[in-house]
Amino acid sequence: MTSPFAYLYRAAEILAAMSMILILVLVGGGIALRSVGLQLAGSDDLAAYCLVAIFFLALGPTYRQSEHIRVGLLIERIPVDSRRPLELVLTIVAAIGTGWATWWLGRLVYDSYRFGDVAQGLIAIPLWIPQLTMAVGCLVLLVALVEDVVRTLRGHKPSYIEVQQSAGEDHLHFEH
Template sequence: MRTALSFLYRAAEMLGALFLVLIGILIVSQVFARLAGRMVPGADELAGYCMAASFFLMLGPALRRGAHIRVGVLVERLRGGARRAMELACLLFATALTGYFAFYWLRMTWDSYDFGDVGQGILPVPLWIPQAAMGAGLVILVVALLDDLLAVLRGRPASYETAAMQSEG
């Protein structure tokens, strides 16, 4: 199971990075097109879709690496069972809230597909395509949160805590 989860997180990270590269390609092509007195139709909106996909796909891997900004003012002052209970409560709340958002985001994505919604820019991009990438990122974040919730329930530290310990040296 750990191998499959690691593959999922790594695949999401690689896809997110790919979308960042696509943003760079779109920007560079737009610059060269302008120098030639031309324009790349829809480059701005495609770059926006790529940015959203990249951001959402990297949410889960960022959690696992401890890269999210966490305000641990209260949790860091607690020790032992109180800290574990607070960590569990935070993870449970975050998992439930993210799961709620993921469910309704995927529902909206299905509606966009079902209704044939397209972007209002120059290119009639079916909206379900960028929405699906964002929904996948939310689902991967839910999986990462569940992964950490189960780890803490089993008495192990959450991934973001071990990542922070490794980065501190």
Template sequence: MTLLRRVLDTLYLIGGIIASVFLMAILSIIVLQMLARWTGHVFAGATDYAGYCMAAASFLAFAYALNHGAHIRVSLFLSALGRHRWWGEVFCFGIGTAVATWFAWYAIRGNHISWRWTELSQGLDATPMWIPQLSMSIGAVLLAIAFWDNLVRLIFTGSHGITTDLVDQSQGE
């Protein structure tokens, strides 16, 4: 296994681990909000913080999920292509790569605009929006890297890096 392969796989894994930390943060925020209400207190901005954590958990997990076959793919269509499946996969990864790269570019751009304009959230928390948007930008970049990784690997080796795909596994049995 090459150094680049280990670095990329570690990067995807770190994104997945950080996403799981944000899922635990959502649970913690919800429990703290419940405790605050039961004791007659207010946890201002709890809903907003839980939303930020949900966005972070989602976006940071995208690349890890892609490489573990957790995204909805077009496997049934690809399986029906038979000997032309490789071309279908190149087409699908090409479209996915283009869209993910475009999204990453605009996520970073939007993040920079929020920072430059010192945009604040509209909730009670008044959080600078560039902070929660940062996790979206990082996650979008990780997803674009994962798509590029799989596309290049597919073109040069004939096989992508997605490790499990339940539809494909059942086809071989």
């Protein structure tokens, strides 16, 4: 399945992976320096910011690959021809909630930038920088959700169902 936003999803994945590598470097470097009596100041704060970046930046790509935890207790028990409308409604609700979160995270980033908020840790990092990963990650998830709403309205399967069916998971039938 190709998406016009494939490069956006890939970029988010790469940034999340880079954040994970940075955590390894920060924690590993801190351990190595501690063994010789030195300390990497602020590494715990930076690692925490990277952890937030991993979580948020991976939201959209993870959704697209059908790796989010989905509770199928209801969906799997309703008739196949009723699933499409329910999936559509649930995806629209998810998009609305994600849009709301994206808006407020964007406002948070803007306000932190405008007021010059800085972290309280050992390194005075402007807070808008780590907060920006949260807003961008939610925006990528919003794009993925809206893309699936449009796909479903056009009569196609949502990305997460298409990925599951191409992987051979037959328990989630979705009529085309």
